[in-house]
Amino acid sequence: MKIGVIGYGNMGSMIVNNILKLNLLLDDEELIVSNRHLNKFESLIEEYPEENLNITSDNTEVATQCEKILISVETPQFKDVLDEITPFINEKTHIIYTCAGLNFNHIKQFFDGKLSLVIPTLASTVTSNNAISSLSRRKGVTLIKHNKKVELEEKLFIEDIFNEFSYVKRIDDPIYYNEDDVVVPSNDPELEISTIISSCGPAFIAKMIESFAQACDDMTNISKEEAEDMIVKTIVGTSLLKDDQSLSNDEIINKVATKKGITQEGVDLLDKKMNKISKDLIKTLLNRYEEVNNDMNETYLKK
Numbered sequence: 266m267k268i269g270v271i272g273y274g275n276m277g278s279m280i281v282n283n284i285l286k287l288n289l290l291l292d293d294e295e296l297i298v299s300n301r302h303l304n305k306f307e308s309l310i311e312e313y314p315e316e317n318l319n320i321t322s323d324n325t326e327v328a329t330q331c332e333k334i335l336i337s338v339e340t341p342q343f344k345d346v347l348d349e350i351t352p353f354i355n356e357k358t359h360i361i362y363t364c365a366g367l368n369f370n371h372i373k374q375f376f377d378g379k380l381s382l383v384i385p386t387l388a389s390t391v392t393s394n395n396a397i398s399s400l401s402r403r404k405g406v407t408l409i410k411h412n413k414k415v416e417l418e419e420k421l422f423i424e425d426i427f428n429e430f431s432y433v434k435r436i437d438d439p440i441y442y443n444e445d446d447v448v449v450p451s452n453d454p455e456l457e458i459s460t461i462i463s464s465c466g467p468a469f470i471a472k473m474i475e476s477f478a479q480a481c482d483d484m485t486n487i488s489k490e491e492a493e494d495m496i497v498k499t500i501v502g503t504s505l506l507k508d509d510q511s512l513s514n515d516e517i518i519n520k521v522a523t524k525k526g527i528t529q530e531g532v533d534l535l536d537k538k539m540n541k542i543s544k545d546l547i548k549t550l551l552n553r554y555e556e557v558n559n560d561m562n563e564t565y566l567k568k
């Protein structure tokens with residue numbers, strides 16, 4: 266079986282490299298990967314010269330040969346890619362796409378077949394071959410949502426791949442009814458909030474690390490690099506206290522902060538400020554979702 270990938274950017278390359286690094290292809294399976302500019306494939310070809318891997322800049326090659334096609338181009342480019350491949354696909358084709366902000370209702374007007382939305386995360390990048398045998402190679406959460414046309418076996422095929430290097434969270438379609446009991450298309454709060462956490466999350470965490478390290482650099486004689494190194498090691502260690510030992514946040518705080526001690530001062534300050542920042546962040550991002558959704562409605566649903 267041939268599996269197609271269109272778009273070899275941040276997400277497409279992460280998924281393709283994870284599949285190859287972890288040897289997830291069976292003997293009779295082959296990857297055909299397409300990208301607008303072929304130069305992006307240089308290191309891939311160097312690293313995997315012998316794999317069941319074909320590269321191309323022709324998306325129609327992927328469409329004619331593959332029943333499973335993962336599209337990972339920027340969201341505004343999705344429609345052009347779909348228009349381009351539509352003449353070459355059929356009712357057996359399963360389109361899997363990573364484009365945030367684009368829902369099934371948008372695509373239905375142009376492709377009414379098997380559709381799965383996959384929201385991956387940079388946090389799932391497999392970094393070394395050691396990860397192949399490591400129990401801790403699964404990192405980050407991949408969100409997956411299927412439309413009604415996707416069969417169980419097809420759902421499991423996709424979910425199994427992403428489960429190899431991340432934790433899959435399947436999201437069911439929310440159903441909303443208006444006063445006349447007619448199903449109305451709507452946004453999907455569970456998907457949106459989960460995307461903010463799992464897929465936008467690495468950027469927010471990186472920003473927090475950056476800002477904390479910069480403040481250390483500005484206000485003390487510890488350099489930004491040294492501070493950043495200590496912060497990252499502390500985050501990894503703390504995450505493991507929660508993940509490996511199931512310590513709650515309160516348990517960790519109580520073990521570190523003595524009453525009226527230095528840590529407690531910091532915890533109290535963060536308590537006051539972080540709640541507001543977190544709510545502002547969620548509000549801002551949900552507003553942005555709304556704007557993107559309106560743009561998508563304009564592009565896809567206008568008569």
Ligand SMILES: NC(=O)c1ccc[n+]([C@@H]2O[C@H](COP(=O)([O-])OP(=O)(O)OC[C@H]3O[C@@H](n4cnc5c(N)ncnc54)[C@H](OP(=O)(O)O)[C@@H]3O)[C@@H](O)[C@H]2O)c1
Binds near residue numbers: 276277
């Ligand atoms: N980045 C994340 O963490 C993340 C997480 C979850 C979901 N997503 C979603 O995943 C999608 C891709 O994100 P990304 O960060 O991977 O974007 P990206 O790095 O910009 O990658 C997009 C890739 O698509 C290629 N491309 C564009 N138009 C094409 C076409 N017509 N035919 C073939 N290839 C084409 C681009 O090629 P060239 O560079 O050669 O032009 C580029 O390599 C977006 O819709 C985004 O919302 C991203």
